[in-house]
Amino acid sequence: MxxxxxxxxxxxxxxxxxxxxxxxxxxxxxxxxxxxxxxxxxxxxxxxxxxxxxxxxxxxxxxxxxxxxxxxxxxxxxxxxxxxxxxxxxxxxxxxxxxxxxxxxxxxxxxxxxxxxxxxxxxxxxxxxxxxxxxxxxxxYKPKPKSQLTERQLEIVSGIVNGKSYKMIASDLFISLDTVRSHIKNIYKALEINSKAELIRKSYDDEL
Amino acid sequence: MxxxxxxxxxxxxxxxxxxxxxxxxxxxxxxxxxxxxxxxxxxxxxxxxxxxxxxxxxxxxxxxxxxxxxxxxxxxxxxxxxxxxxxxxxxxxxxxxxxxxxxxxxxxxxxxxxxxxxxxxxxxxxxxxxxxxxxxxxxxYKPKPKSQLTERQLEIVSGIVNGKSYKMIASDLFISLDTVRSHIKNIYKALEINSKAELIRKSYDDEL
DNA sequence: GCTCCAATCACATCTTGATGTGATTTACAT
DNA sequence: ATGTAAATCACATCAAGATGTGATTGGAGC
CATH class of the missing domain: 3.40.50.2300 (Response regulator)
Known part of the structure; x- marks a missing residue:
């Protein structure tokens, strides 16, 4: 042929x-x-x-x-x-x-x-x-270690990864700026990271 | 067998x-x-x-x-x-x-x-x-629109994506903090973005 | 009933990041 | 030689992020 x-x-x-x-x-x-x-x-x-x-x-x-x-x-x-x-x-x-x-x-x-x-x-x-x-x-494409984060925390992460400021995330989720900060603090602790950049990277590598 | x-x-x-x-x-x-x-x-x-x-x-x-x-x-x-x-x-x-x-x-x-x-x-x-x-x-895996960034700019981006602070990037590249900022300003202009989060995301999507 | 934890919010402080304006040097191409 | 672009550095200012301490509430589990 x-x-x-x-x-x-x-x-x-x-x-x-x-x-x-x-x-x-x-x-x-x-x-x-x-x-x-x-x-x-x-x-x-x-x-x-x-x-x-x-x-x-x-x-x-x-x-x-x-x-x-x-x-x-x-x-x-x-x-x-x-x-x-x-x-x-x-x-x-x-x-x-x-x-x-x-x-x-x-x-x-x-x-x-x-x-x-x-x-x-x-x-x-x-x-x-x-x-x-x-x-x-x-x-x-497999690993998917499954997230150790709560639903709420994932919402916060989603906002961060999408380039939103904490302030925007706060208003999107109808919570205060300080609550967002608090969540982020906990997320950092849970993921053992300490910067937004690492978080974004992780969200790509691990699919979060 | x-x-x-x-x-x-x-x-x-x-x-x-x-x-x-x-x-x-x-x-x-x-x-x-x-x-x-x-x-x-x-x-x-x-x-x-x-x-x-x-x-x-x-x-x-x-x-x-x-x-x-x-x-x-x-x-x-x-x-x-x-x-x-x-x-x-x-x-x-x-x-x-x-x-x-x-x-x-x-x-x-x-x-x-x-x-x-x-x-x-x-x-x-x-x-x-x-x-x-x-x-x-x-x-x-192909697209690779090829970077519109210079070598130096890519080094800066690399630092950012790897979670380094501007200060760290500056000392890694033996340049001043202000120079790093200057580069980032130009990078943002070139890529038509305006936040670190977008930059990191772009570096993953487009392979930069 | 008590405990643990997620989620919420507050205040304080320091670091980092974003942006503008402007200057100098080197290198490459017209 | 002259202009353009990249790379460098400086100063200034405001927004945003990181981090600590601490408090309240509501639900799940024991």
């Missing part, structure tokens, strides 16, 4: 690269256009043409890392689809890659056919995540 | 359910324990035993929706792995499901073998997302 899919690989490890090259050159549905050992080389190359391909990008590279270079790459080719192919499975690296513009993230432990699957999925506008990666992303 | 995998399905649509039932009863690696047409029935059942199974859960159900019921289900069986199987592909529904404790999210448009893949992936501790779903998640 899909036409020819073009791909480019940036990978410095010769062993990994050889495996990918020999595998993809055997696939009739996928055309391996080029390979590069560093993002610097790749960036020189993309300046020469406006290409239509999917990029398989390693993170751990000599010189600039794949993630560091991604924003620049995307600024040159905004519509480029990037698949991160790496051994890093740390949550923060995953989110950095996604934030930098990658649409898929695959562990190098994946089989070659899985990598091919990912390329085809991306070619069709989808996104592929290795099971272990997807699990990290899913887990990221 | 994997032993027997037990699954339970909660799905009200008889057509979809029949398809799943006839498919899974043919799979030797997977044992379909039970099926239910609503979360109410399912919850009555799980109270009777502490089971070891993976749950395939529809969202659109008569009575309580799958997402509404998920927190309660997870409170009864915290370690239960839940795969959402639905036609809903809206970003907010996806994130609500993940936040409620689902580890995987599959479109009903998926083929039965894909659903089987997902069950096996989850049984091995991974997580499976349909390509279209994974794309939504990946896209969620």
């Amino acid at each position: 899909s036409a020819q899919i073009n791909i480019v690989i940036v990978e410095d490890d010769p062993v990994v690269l050889d495996g990918l090259v020999s595998f993809f050159t055997m696939q009739k549905s996928i055309q391996l256009l080029e390979t590069f050992g560093s993002v610097e080389q790749f960036i020189l190359w993309i300046n020469k043409l406006d290409a239509d391909f999917i990029l398989l990008l390693d993170i751990q590279l000599p010189g600039r890392s794949g993630i560091e270079a991604l924003p620049e790459i995307k600024s040159i080719l905004p519509a480029l689809e990037v698949i991160i192919l790496t051994t890093f499975e740390e949550t923060d690296v995953i989110f950095k890659a996604l934030s930098a513009g990658a649409c898929s993230y695959i562990s190098k432990r994946s089989s070659l056919p899985k990598i091919k699957d990912a390329v085809e999925v991306v070619a069709q506008g989808g996104s592929y995540m290795s099971p272990a990666i997807a699990r990290k992303i899913a887990d990221y | 994997s032993a027997q995998i037990n699954i339970v399905i909660v799905e009200d649509d008889p057509v979809v359910l029949d398809g799943l039932v006839s498919f899974f009863t043919m799979q030797k690696s997977i044992q379909l324990l039970e099926t239910f047409g609503s979360v109410e029935q399912f919850i009555l059942w799980i109270n009777k035993l502490d089971a070891d199974f993976i749950l395939l859960l529809d969202i659109q159900l008569p009575g309580r929706s799958g997402i509404e019921a998920l927190p309660e289900i997870k409170s009864i069986l915290p370690a239960l792995e839940v795969i959402i199987l639905t036609t809903f592909e809206e970003t907010d529904v996806i994130f609500k499901a993940l936040s409620a404790g689902a580890c995987s999210y599959i479109s009903k448009r998926s083929s039965l073998p894909k659903i089987k893949d997902a069950v096996e992936v989850v049984a091995q501790g991974g997580s499976y997302m349909s390509p279209a779903i994974a794309r939504k998640i990946a896209d969620y």
Whole structure:
């Protein structure tokens, strides 16, 4: 159903690269256009043409890392689809890659056919995540330690997070300014914090 | 490699359910324990035993929706792995499901073998997302309208978001308190905001 | 009945933050 | 060279926030 899919690989490890090259050159549905050992080389190359391909990008590279270079790459080719192919499975690296513009993230432990699957999925506008990666992303949304604050306290916090002054909160809740202060004092004690900034941050991190 | 995998399905649509039932009863690696047409029935059942199974859960159900019921289900069986199987592909529904404790999210448009893949992936501790779903998640992290702030201003913001007082920021950056204030004034102007709370919120929403 | 706690309010004090006006220096680009 | 912008610092003023001490009330639990 899909036409020819073009791909480019940036990978410095010769062993990994050889495996990918020999595998993809055997696939009739996928055309391996080029390979590069560093993002610097790749960036020189993309300046020469406006290409239509999917990029398989390693993170751990000599010189600039794949993630560091991604924003620049995307600024040159905004519509480029990037698949991160790496051994890093740390949550923060995953989110950095996604934030930098990658649409898929695959562990190098994946089989070659899985990598091919990912390329085809991306070619069709989808996104592929290795099971272990997807699990990290899913887990990221869980914790929810449940609030130790009372209903009233949550109302106060809500006001603060929404940028209202204590005075505004007081009038919104039909209580006095001092009561608001009192609540806040208790909230700080309960959350073991001591500034509005920390409270706001916490309200985002913990969902309160 | 994997032993027997037990699954339970909660799905009200008889057509979809029949398809799943006839498919899974043919799979030797997977044992379909039970099926239910609503979360109410399912919850009555799980109270009777502490089971070891993976749950395939529809969202659109008569009575309580799958997402509404998920927190309660997870409170009864915290370690239960839940795969959402639905036609809903809206970003907010996806994130609500993940936040409620689902580890995987599959479109009903998926083929039965894909659903089987997902069950096996989850049984091995991974997580499976349909390509279209994974794309939504990946896209969620992109926007990055790029900061209109200077390097120095970002340093100031960083201090504020991390709960430091202006005084602390000043000494951290080896500049005077007034300079910090001056920067903040400019930052507020640039971002068109007028309070610390808004700044902190913005730094989370926009990644600044 | 008594206790504990959430919620309410008051007063006092000190720190921090928001904003305005204005000045100097350096660096980069026209 | 000249202008613009970023970064620096100063002084002033008012609003807002942080923190402590202390008091009252009403409801839940024992």
